[in-house]
Amino acid sequence: MNLGNRLEIVAPYDNAVELDQDTRLPVHRFKYSFVDQWNIMGHAKALEGDNTLKAGAYFLIIPYLITGTFELLRSTKRNRSEAIHAHWSIPNGLIGLIVSKIRRIPYIVSLHGSDIFVSKKNYLFGAINKMVLKNAKAITACSQELYGYSQANGGSGRTHLIAWGADPNIYIPVSDKRILREQAGVPKDGLIISALGRLVPKKGFNVLIEAFAKADTTKNTYLLIGGSGPQDTTLRRLAENLGVTDRVIFPGPIAWRDTPNFLNIGDIFVLPSIRDPHGNMDGLPTVLLEAMSCGQACIASDIGGVHLVVKHTKNGLLVRESSVEDLIVALNKLIKDRKLCSELGRAARRSIMDTFNWDNVSVKIREILN
Numbered sequence: 001m002n003l004g005n006r007l008e009i010v011a012p013y014d015n016a017v018e019l020d021q022d023t024r025l026p027v028h029r030f031k032y033s034f035v036d037q038w039n040i041m042g043h044a045k046a047l048e049g050d051n052t053l054k055a056g057a058y059f060l061i062i063p064y065l066i067t068g069t070f071e072l073l074r075s076t077k078r079n080r081s082e083a084i085h086a087h088w089s090i091p092n093g094l095i096g097l098i099v100s101k102i103r104r105i106p107y108i109v110s111l112h113g114s115d116i117f118v119s120k121k122n123y124l125f126g127a128i129n130k131m132v133l134k135n136a137k138a139i140t141a142c143s144q145e146l147y148g149y150s151q152a153n154g155g156s157g158r159t160h161l162i163a164w165g166a167d168p169n170i171y172i173p174v175s176d177k178r179i180l181r182e183q184a185g186v187p188k189d190g191l192i193i194s195a196l197g198r199l200v201p202k203k204g205f206n207v208l209i210e211a212f213a214k215a216d217t218t219k220n221t222y223l224l225i226g227g228s229g230p231q232d233t234t235l236r237r238l239a240e241n242l243g244v245t246d247r248v249i250f251p252g253p254i255a256w257r258d259t260p261n262f263l264n265i266g267d268i269f270v271l272p273s274i275r276d277p278h279g280n281m282d283g284l285p286t287v288l289l290e291a292m293s294c295g296q297a298c299i300a301s302d303i304g305g306v307h308l309v310v311k312h313t314k315n316g317l318l319v320r321e322s323s324v325e326d327l328i329v330a331l332n333k334l335i336k337d338r339k340l341c342s343e344l345g346r347a348a349r350r351s352i353m354d355t356f357n358w359d360n361v362s363v364k365i366r367e368i369l370n
Contacts (some may be wrong), residue, residue: 003362003363003366005366006079007025008025008026008027008028008075008078008079008081009025009026009027009028010028010029010030010068010071010072010075011027011028011029011030011042012029012030012032012039012041012042012064012068013029013030013031013032013039014029014039014040014042014043014045015036015037015039016043028071028074028075030067030068030070030071031067032060032063032064032066032067032068033060033063038056038060040054040056040057040060041057041060041061041064041091046060047114047118048230052121052278053118053122061091064091065091065094065095065098068091068092068095069095069098069099072084072095072096072099073099073102073103076099076103076105077103081103081105082105083105083106083107083108083369084096084099084100084105084106084107084108085107085108085109085110085365085369086107086108086109086110086132087109087110087112088109088110088111088112088114088115089109089111089115089116089119089129089132089133089139090115090118090119090125090128090129090132093107093109093115093129093132093133093136094128094131094132096109096132096136097131097132097135097136100135106137107135107136107137108136108137108138108139108140108365108368108369109132109133109136109138109139109140110139110140110141110142111139111140111141111142111146111149111150111283112142112146112283113142113143113146113280113281113282113283113304114280115129116129116146116149117278117279117280117281120279121278129153130153130154131154132154133150133153133154133155134154134155136155136158137158138158138159138160138368138369139155139158139159139160140159140160140161140162140365140368141159141160141161141162141283142161142162142163142164142283142284142304142305142308143161143283143284143304143305143308144161144305145281145283145304146283146304146305147159147161160364160368161308162361162364162365163284163305163308163309163356163361164284164286164289164305164356164361165289165352165356165357165358165359165360165361166286166289166290166292166293166352166356166357166358167293167357167358168293168349168352168353168357170260170293171259171260171263171290171291171293171294171352172260172293172294173264173294173295173345173349174261174264174294177192177264177265177267180261180264180265181265183261184251184261184262184265185251186222186224186249186251186265187220187222189220190218190220190221190222191217191218191220191221191222191267191268191335192221192222192223192224192265192266192267192268193212193221193222193223193224193266193267193268193269193270193331194223194224194225194226194262194263194265194266194268194269194270194291194296195208195223195224195225195226195269195270195271195272196225196226196227196254196259196262196263196287196291197226197227197271197285197287198227198228198229199225199227199228199229199230199231199232199235200229200230200231200276201231201274201276201277201278202273202274202275202276202280202281202282203227203272203273203274203282204272204273204274204301204321204322205225205231205235205272206231206234206235206238207272207274207322207323207324207327208223208225208270208272208327209223209225209235209238209239209242209244209248210238210242210324211272211324211327211328211331212244212247212248212331213239213242213243213244214324214328215327215328215331215332215335216331216332216335216336217247217331217335219247221247221335222247222248222249223244223247223248223249224249224251224265224266225248225249225250226250226251226252226253226254226262227252227253227254228252228253232250235250236248236250259287259290260290260294263287263290263291263294263296264294264296266296267296267297267338267341268296268297268298268299268331268334268335268341269288269291269294269296269297269298269299270298270299270300270327270331271285271287271288271291271298271299271300271301271306272301272321272327273285273300273301273303273304273306273321274301274303274321274322275303275321275322281303281304281321282303282304283304283305284304284305284306284308284309285306288300288306288309288310289309289352289356291348292309292310292315292316292348292349292351292352292356293348293349293352293357294349295345295346295348295349296345296348297316297317297334297340297341297342297344297345297348298310298315298316298317298344298348299316299317299318299319299327299330299331299334300316300317300318300319301318301319301320301321301322302318302319302320302321303321306318309351309356314347315344315347315348315350315351316344316347316348317330317333317334317344
């Protein structure tokens with residue numbers, strides 16, 4: 001959808017990310033370190049297990065803020081920008097605040113989760129975050145928790161609860177999964193349960209593996225967990241200890257452009273997110289919406305903003321976070337009732353087509369900017 005606005009993206013450099021050729025928008029990436037491997041202030045790379053800031057990241061904060069600010073100043077001058085939309089209040093919201101003061105244009109901030117988690121753990125970050133929220137013309141939050149935090153910390157009366165979306169023209173259901181499974185090197189026959197995300201505690205993959213091991217599965221039922229992260233060895237060892245290592249497959253990291261195919265490989269998609277021991281949790285993982293758009297029957301933890309998009313037994317199944325027992329019941333239900341799988345998958349796809357898509361989100365953001 002073209003709403004008639006001219007947009008440019010300013011984002012940190014990351015040598016492992018190759019997203020820019022997939023967008024029709026101009027993207028300007030800024031380097032804040034001469035060493036490629038030290039450009040880690042993005043895509044959750046600055047966090048250790050998604051719960052603590054890596055020691056080296058503290059030395060990169062000032063270079064990041066300086067180079068990011070100069071790049072945004074150049075972009076806003078070049079385009080005579082009328083507004084700034086910052087994603088993550090820390091650190092990008094601060095850059096938005098600085099440039100908005102210099103250019104005398106408003107900015108809005110979208111909260112995603114880890115930015116608020118980090119702010120709660122560090123007094124200085126918390127003070128900066130409150131300043132960012134207080135000066136923003138508007139804030140968007142993708143969960144009630146983030147909405148409540150914003151309301152209580154400077155964003156009162158200017159915070160909007162907005163669920164994210166997926167692109168139904170990219171994430172399209174595939175009826176014949178055999179070719180995709182063959183290309184991915186997974187069994188062509190049988191039932192495949194899939195999950196996708198960073199292998200970190202808050203994703204709850206340990207809960208999923210334990211539930212899979214205890215559910216009413218057969219030798220032709222497989223669990224496919226895509227992604228990479230610090231818990232890789234731990235999760236593999238858990239599968240081995242539970243005796244399901246031959247049916248739990250770890251294909252490694254999945255490139256963004258390959259996610260539509262990956263999400264179409266399985267029959268059931270599971271989002272087992274939890275609040276990790278440090279208190280960090282997801283806001284509203286986009287991968288859930290993308291799986292729904294692919295027509296997957298989805299099981300998801302009732303955490304963060306998940307219940308904004310998944311209506312229990314209507315377009316998916318909700319389970320209590322961290323509950324192995326709930327997840328076993330939900331898995332057994334879908335494993336035994338393939339008709340229900342199909343019905344939930346079709347309903348999930350309709351939810352994305354009708355409501356939770358980026359066109360609708362863009363209209364809401366544009367209304368806020370106007």
